[in-house]
Each structure stands twice: as structure tokens, then as C-alpha cells.
Amino acid sequence: MGIVTEIESDWHAALAALAWQYDLGVLEVVQDTPLNRYALPDAAKPLPAAPQLAAVPPSRAVDHPSGFETGVDVVAEARKMAAQAGDLAALRDAIQRFDYCELKRGARNLVFSDGLPTAHVLVLGEAPGAEEDREGRPFVGRAGQLLDAMFAAIGLSRTATTPQEALYITNVLPWRPPGNRDPEPAEIDMMRPFVERHIALIDPKVIVVMGNTPLFTLTGERGILKARGNWSQAMGRPLLPMAHPAYLLRNPAAKREAWADLLALQAKVRG
Numbered sequence: 060m061g062i063v064t065e066i067e068s069d070w071h072a073a074l075a076a077l078a079w080q081y082d083l084g085v086l087e088v089v090q091d092t093p094l095n096r097y098a099l100p101d102a103a104k105p106l107p108a109a110p111q112l113a114a115v116p117p118s119r120a121v122d123h124p125s126g127f128e129t130g131v132d133v134v135a136e137a138r139k140m141a142a143q144a145g146d147l148a149a150l151r152d153a154i155q156r157f158d159y160c161e162l163k164r165g166a167r168n169l170v171f172s173d174g175l176p177t178a179h180v181l182v183l184g185e186a187p188g189a190e191e192d193r194e195g196r197p198f199v200g201r202a203g204q205l206l207d208a209m210f211a212a213i214g215l216s217r218t219a220t221t222p223q224e225a226l227y228i229t230n231v232l233p234w235r236p237p238g239n240r241d242p243e244p245a246e247i248d249m250m251r252p253f254v255e256r257h258i259a260l261i262d263p264k265v266i267v268v269m270g271n272t273p274l275f276t277l278t279g280e281r282g283i284l285k286a287r288g289n290w291s292q293a294m295g296r297p298l299l300p301m302a303h304p305a306y307l308l309r310n311p312a313a314k315r316e317a318w319a320d321l322l323a324l325q326a327k328v329r330g
Contacts, residue, residue: 133159133249141256147176150260154233154253160246162234168195169233172257174217175225179328181263182206183254185272185303186232188239197228202304206269209304209317213325223328227261229254231276242272251276258294265327266296270303288320290327299324 140157144150151171157163170187173196182198190200198206210216210226219225231254232242254276258266268274271283277293280286286300301320307313 131159134252137249137252141252144256144260147172147257147260150253150256157249157253160232160234160249162232162236162246165237166234167192170195170197170230170235171233172227172229173197174227175219175222176227176261177222178219178225178227178261179222179264180215180226180267180324181258181261181265182210182226182228182267182269183258183273183277184228184230185270186230186239186242187235189235192235197230198304201308205304205308209321212318213321215328227263229257231272247272247276255294258296263296265324266293266298267301267324268293268298269301270306274300288316288323290323297327299327 136159137157140153141150144153151169154171155169163169166187170191174182184197187197188200188202190203191197197203206228207217214224215226216224217226217228232246232250233253236242236246266277268277268283271281274283274286275281277298278291283300283302287302289300291298291300299320302313302317307317
């Protein structure tokens with residue numbers, strides 16, 4: 060048991076060091092001596108024999124956490140754990156105990172939610188970024204600052220204390236994907252039961268999905284730029300797709316369409 064703990068500790072330390080270097084912008088390793096990538100290998104020179112690796116004794120083997128190697132139906136397990144959560148605290152605990160998503164192993168913090176649980180409007184994002192991973196709250200980086208400004212323009216805020224003026228914010232994935240890559244289909248599938256249970260517990264009047272991942276999670280469709288501004292239904296509630304604030308930062312001209320979406324949301328909430 061001590062050997063397994065030591066192996067897992069070394070794995071986490073190595074992954075944390077690699078993530079730290081990536082955040083600093085290290086994208087490739089420079090060798091001590093120059094390497095001529097145009098030189099052809101010596102065909103006559105025999106390749107060294109591959110070393111013989113000793114078999115790992117069964118007692119030292121570390122179980123893979125994904126569940127696929129052990130035959131566990133991770134989606135069914137997620138449904139079971141989500142269904143047993145009777146409130147938000149229990150749901151957070153269930154997600155924290157869910158060990159089948161690899162992202163958990165490389166994340167600093169579980170990013171659960173922010174805002175008022177009784178809010179009429181629930182905002183569903185994609186996944187935490189570096190800032191969110193450090194603070195343990197969704198949408199706190201540059202995109203989060205833009206999100207706050209956008210919703211403040213129509214009188215909604217995550218810090219409001221009345222349901223009519225409040226926002227509740229969460230993500231499809233509670234852990235940061237490495238390098239801020241897009242969530243993979245398997246990751247979305249295993250976390251979907253928790254997302255659906257989260258929405259059911261909050262019971263919002265309106266759901267706003269920001270980006271392709273939450274749109275796909277709740278509707279099975281992609282193409283956020285085509286879907287944005289068009290009301291639909293998800294889990295028996297009105298759903299409004301919007302472009303992710305990170306996209307708006309890269310494409311400022313799209314803010315005009317985002318403003319139209321915000322006005323449509325304001326009319327829906329007031330109505």
C-alpha cells in the first residue's frame with residue numbers, strides 16, 4: 060500500500076511540474092548539444108537491443124482510475140452518484156468522490172459553481188481555465204470579467220441577493236483540461252449526469268449555454284455561432300445559446316450579436 064501511495068505521489072508531482080512549465084510558455088525542450096534533423100541515420104549501424112523490463116508484481120500494480128480498464132460503466136456510475144445527491148452540498152461531494160475522470164488527477168481545485176442557488180438564470184459554461192483552477196470558481200479570468208460586465212448591463216449579477224437579479228454559474232466539466240483543450244466526448248458523457256442533476260437542484264427559469272460544449276451537453280447539437288440567439292428547450296426549460304466570452308474577446312465584432320442575445324434574455328426574464 061505504501062508503494063502505491065509513493066507511485067501516485069510521484070505521478071502527481073511530475074504532472075504538476077509539467078503543468079507549471081506549460082503555464083510559463085515552455086512548449087519544447089532544448090538539448091545541451093545541437094541536433095541535425097536533416098542527417099540520415101546510419102543504416103549499417105545495428106540498433107541496440109530493447110531492454111528487458113521486469114514484470115511488475117501484482118501487489119505493486121496501480122489501478123488505472125479511468126474505469127475502462129476495470130470494466131466499470133463510468134456513465135452508469137455517474138448517474139447513480141448524481142441521483143443520490145439530495146442537495147448541492149451532496150452533489151459537490153459526489154463529484155469530488157468521482158474518480159473516473161482523468162482531469163481530476165491534474166487539476167488543482169474542483170470548480171463547482173458561483174452565484175445564488177435560487178437565481179432565475181443559470182449560466183452553463185464549458186470548463187475551468189487556469190485562473191478558475193487556481194481560485195476554484197468559474198469564470199474569474201478575462202472571459203469571466205467580460206461575462207460579469209455583459210450581464211450587469213441587463214441588471215443581472217452573480218453577487219445579487221434576489222433571485223430576479225441573480226445569476227448562478229457552473230460548468231460542464233468541474234476540472235481544467237490540460238492546456239485548456241476542448242473537452243473530449245467521453246469526458247462530457249461521464250459528467251453529463253452531474254450537470255443534469257445540478258440543473259434540477261437549482262431549478263432555474265432560464266438556462267444560458269455559453270459555447271459548444273454546454274450546447275452539445277444539453278441538446279446533442281453543435282454549432283454555437285449558428286444556434287446563438289435562437290431559443291430552444293432543455294430539461295423542460297427555455298434555453299438560450301450564446302457565444303462564449305472568450306470568443307468575444309478574440310472577435311470583438313461579435314459583441315453586437317451578444318448584446319442582442321442579452322436583450323432577448325432580459326425580455327424573457329422580465330416577462
